[in-house]
Amino acid sequence: MSVVLETRGLTKAFGGLVAVNDVSLQLHKGELLALIGPNGAGKSTCFNMLMGQLRPTKGSVHLMGEDITGLSPRVIWRRGVGRTFQITATYASMTVVENVQMALLSHNHQVLKVLPYAHKMHRDRAHELLEMVGMAEQADRHCAVLAYGDLKRLELAIALAHEPTLLLMDEPTAGMAPRERIALMQLTADIVRDQGVSVLFTEHDMDVVFAHSHRIMVLNRGQLIADGNVEAIRNDPRVQEVYLGGGTVFKSEDEAEDA
Amino acid sequence: MGLFIAQLLTGLANAGALFMVASGLSLIFGVTRIVNFAHGSFYMLGAYVGYTLIQVLPGVVGFWGAILLAGLAVGLIGMLVEILVLRPVYRAPELFQLVATFGVILVIQDLALMTWGPEDLLGPRSPGLVGVVRIMGEPVPKYDIALLVITPFVALALWYLMTQTRVGVLVRAATQDREMVGALGVNQAWLFTGVFALGCGLAGLGGALQLPKGGADLMMDFNILTAVFVVVVIGGMGSLPGAYLAAVIISVLNVFGVTYIPQSTLVLMFIVMVLVLMIRPYGLFGREEVAGEHGQVGEPERPIKPAGLQVRLLVAAGVAALAALPLYGSGFMQVLTTDILIFCLFAASLHFLLGLGGLVSFGHAAYFGGGAYVAGLLVKHAGTPMELAFILAPLGAGLGAFIIGWVCLRLTGVYFAMLTLAFAQLLWSLVFQWGEFTGGDDGILGLWPAKWLSGTTPYFYFTLVFSVGGVLFLRHVAHSPFGYALRAARDSERQAEATGINTRRVRMLAFSFAGFMAGLAGGLFVFSKGSIFPNELEITRSFDALIVVFLGGVKTLSGGIVGAAFFKGVEDVLTRFEYWRLAMGLLIIGVVILAPDGIVGTLRKWAERLGVLKRAEDES
């Protein structure tokens, strides 16, 4: 399996505080990798370094073998990394389909054009993408009135607009109801399978993590403390101590098997 | 050495009033998120009220008592203004309230004129503090020494109030999230009123304290406003120590400036500000403004669509009716319509920035007046033909906007707004003080259109073509990918950047484009009047545009031009009366309260309610 994303000794210090400490990880093609850990463990900092929002203090990030450390978010996006946000970020004043059209305009280097009508451009492709995430019926609705789960799906469509090889999803199901969570992650898993996209995501809902990820990495105080499949992570005593706790607030193993 | 120290002391003394006004403004902004344009007016009121009280109250005790009472009285007036004018509009979209405060400026101006008359009032001397003390042989007014001592105490008292008392904690909490403060059982309405009154009271105190140095006059309000904005921006919004330090820097600089480079005192202040902001974008002690953190983002804008056939026909009919004006309208009507058309284009260019880009420029006059001056200077100094000068006006303004935008767009929100204002003022002071090149206060005269355009009717048509064409083009761009990208950057910079849109470049271009269009309006203006004066660059000109855009409706595409047409028309009628400012101010306040979505936005809502227009889907 080819390596899509690799970090080598990724480190970020804010003043004296080391938020991310020597993190090396590999993400393979077609993999759904979960990054979990307590609040403040450094997950967001990690994400921001991968997306170019933060420059690492030490270490490097490689996409398909190329060093992308320190490139701007826009350049990293052009190289094929899409992202969705923990708190949704969409264009509230536009319709659903226009949100996707905007991403397509950018994908096609057309954002500075002043003569054509924007709403007529890439409409069909935008509808295709909305179809893919199950938002086609709502294409002409005003984005500001969408339900939260639909906004998350719209974000996914936006992220898919430039055919990314890698998707970074920051708490993709935060704020969603259980069924919506499952539906969204199922959708993500389908996209991974059908399009060969790789996904790295963070998540606090262990039901989602255990049900959908191929592999899990655990971050604590900036360091990777575990890396393995669902079962290994569930039963890792250190992970239980710093993060999972006694397991009263997510499905037990038996329940998960029943489901 | 002696002179140096004496000047330093004078500068420090001058910093007192400036600090008090600035800290009040900053305090009010911090909690209520209102940029109180009327703050200079409260300063002016403090001076006038103090003047009257000193006439009544005798002796040393009377003098200082009068000053304190003046602060108190202005605080009460501020309280009244907050309750009557601002409370009804807190729920309106952000920044809409500043339009109301602009109305307050006009009202206070005329009320002061009615009460105290048009003559400047000479400041009364402070009993017991007349004359000078000699410091190393140099005279320093005794009153300056007194101010020097008083100001730190006021600052310290404020600092104590804000950091060491429960009220201070509540005020700082409300600065961040006022709704949450309410949900914790604090009556935030009174907290707002209290802070507003305190801020106004400080301004009034500042005004009264400077009486022996500067007296009272009707220009005080705008004269101090710029300096106050500069101080607040340099010090950092919401920071008391910042406001103090910045007030000292500006005042000391001013005193030295007067001595050593008297031609450029005004310019100096802005240069310092730009330098500070280049190094520390949020002022010396300020913190970054985080958009939306105050839980009052307001109603989202609606999707836009190019006009349908019906609307296009309507617009065509309107333009045709205008084109036929010379057939049925008088020469005066044509001149007035020319004025209105030019103003519409100016307002539409600002609306493009404000409405689509969310970029609140407080200094848009820089490009209007700038374009006009480019044309005027070319004709005056280079003998450029009018046609060429007219074409170069928007190009010059656009270039200027590009350069200013490059600096200002490093900042966001209110810092951006104030920085644009500062640049406009910088330009104004350059033109004003560089008399041998720009004509200074006397302006440039004799700038008439080419022969084929001279006469009211030909120039009317000339204006009609460029104004209507400019407005239509601005509208078209709004529907283009570029216009969409500008809205995308406003709606969610995170998403825009994460999908490859260079939001800074988009905004830079939009800023330059809006500047270009304002310059076009300026070019039309200068040749319609045949002259140009520095007041076309002034703060009031910028505010005019801002006010009509807000009152017309920021969130509607036609808000800018409707507001401009309406208010230019009203102004023409009202200015025939003596106290027209009072009427205009009350009208503005009335519109703000009755039509919180602006004229167009509110009409649209009424129409939807009556079923004339189709309702938007379950808008929240």
Added chain:
Amino acid sequence: MLELSAVNSFYGKAHVLNDLSFTVARGQVVALLGRNGAGKTTTMKSIMQLVQPRSGKVTFQGQDITGMPTHKVAKLGLGYVPEERRIFTDLTVAENLEVGRQPPRDGTYAWTTDMLFDLFPNLAERRGNRGKALSGGEQQMLTIARTLMGNPSLVLLDEPSEGIAPVIVEQMVNVIKTLKADGLTVLLSEQNLHFARAVADMAVIIEGGTQKFNGTLEELNAHPEIRDAYLSI
């Protein structure tokens, strides 16, 4: 203690709560369950009058509080812990608590900062730190502590477990159990049924702004079809 009768609330033109009625009895922990968009947060806000119901009535301790200003509602003894936490990030932990401080009312527990620091030991260590230096879990603890400083008799907790590590959620369970033992009444909205099960006596399920179920958690467990229809777990 708290009663909603036929409450209708709107966001702009969107009808969010539709004739919603339910009651919360003194000393109970009631879980308000429902999907995203079912109206849980709007219910909380309608109780606090942050969203004013267009019709219907909210009564608290026998007093009609519909249309009352929010700060008065809070003063009556209703504590509100919002979903987004909304701590004052520029203020220290101690100052955050100060904002929440209200004198005790008849029959309410009189909290002091020291008692709260006993309940949330993490916060005690960080009392001089600014809110923005806290982790998500600590911020959540601080919002609860801040609300308790107002000595409420009923606390509204809006999705307290959202975005929090499981191990911290477990701590939260213990805190809520402690509060309940001290006689506090709690209405909490949740997406995490595991969490709700661990603390609540009663459950109210809403869907489309209307009540669909109201009963004990045992009853809810006995009717998996209700659970499947409205909670979809």
